[in-house]
């Protein structure tokens with residue numbers, strides 16, 4: 087048992103020291119527009135810089151994202167779209183780390199990338215997939231104090247990879263002990279007039295199309311009544327995602 091373990095270990099050491107073995111992430115990387123993403127690419131045994139070349143490319147178009155050759159980055163080989171957005175860490179090369187940081191990402195950056203590492207004539211590469219992450223969050227939860235007869239606004243801001251107009255449903259509900267009461271619903275890009283509860287008829291509305299486009303689903307409540315006080319929920323549903331925020335009216 088002990089003997090076979092030792093042989094096994096010896097074999098793997100031989101394989102590692104003979105072949106160029108490039109390592110990367112274990113799965114796809116998810117991005118959000120405007121964010122940044124680190125594309126890991128490294129070797130366990132550092133390569134002398136004079137024997138090294140590292141190519142970062144997109145696999146679909148062969149576009150050069152970054153090229154490190156002859157001991158330096160080659161900005162003139164790089165595609166315009168990645169100028170000032172692809173950061174290669176020269177100081178980490180000595181540790182066998184050839185990772186690339188991509189900043190200000192957009193949906194156009196999704197796809198397959200490869201990191202090709204050359205040591206003299208030898209080469210090895212890894213593939214990395216970048217995809218859009220799915221996210222849905224709602225913020226705005228707060229307390230509003232208002233007198234009967236006044237108007238007020240209940241905040242609800244939706245942040246998502248889905249354009250607000252395309253959300254399946256945004257609902258404002260009043261929390262009740264038995265069942266929540268629908269105050270107003272926004273479905274498939276518009277307010278559903280029939281969804282407005284009779285107690286709120288002509289008293290509630292969302293803001294303009296431009297505001298909704300920004301994810302502003304705040305509810306305007308006019309001529310506040312004593313019975314309006316309580317907890318309101320702004321709930322958003324899209325496919326299997328959902329999120330909500332709560333506003334208290336005092």
Ligand SMILES: *[C@@H]1O[C@H](CO)[C@@H](O)[C@H](O)[C@H]1NC(C)=O
Nearest residue numbers: 124126128175178183184185
């Ligand atoms: C490679 O370098 C980057 C930038 O300094 C760092 O964030 C990352 O953790 C390093 N990766 C490894 C495997 O050392």
Ligand SMILES: *[C@@H]1O[C@H](CO)[C@@H](O)[C@H](O)[C@H]1NC(C)=O
Nearest residue numbers: 226227228229230239240241
């Ligand atoms: C509602 O949102 C607006 C705009 O972001 C902000 O100015 C206001 O303070 C918010 N109201 C409350 C009560 O948090």
Ligand SMILES: *[C@@H]1O[C@H](CO)[C@@H](O)[C@H](O)[C@H]1NC(C)=O
Nearest residue numbers: 226241242243293297302304
């Ligand atoms: C929503 O839009 C209204 C009208 O422009 C504005 O007063 C309010 O502050 C906005 N709320 C948020 C949370 O952005």
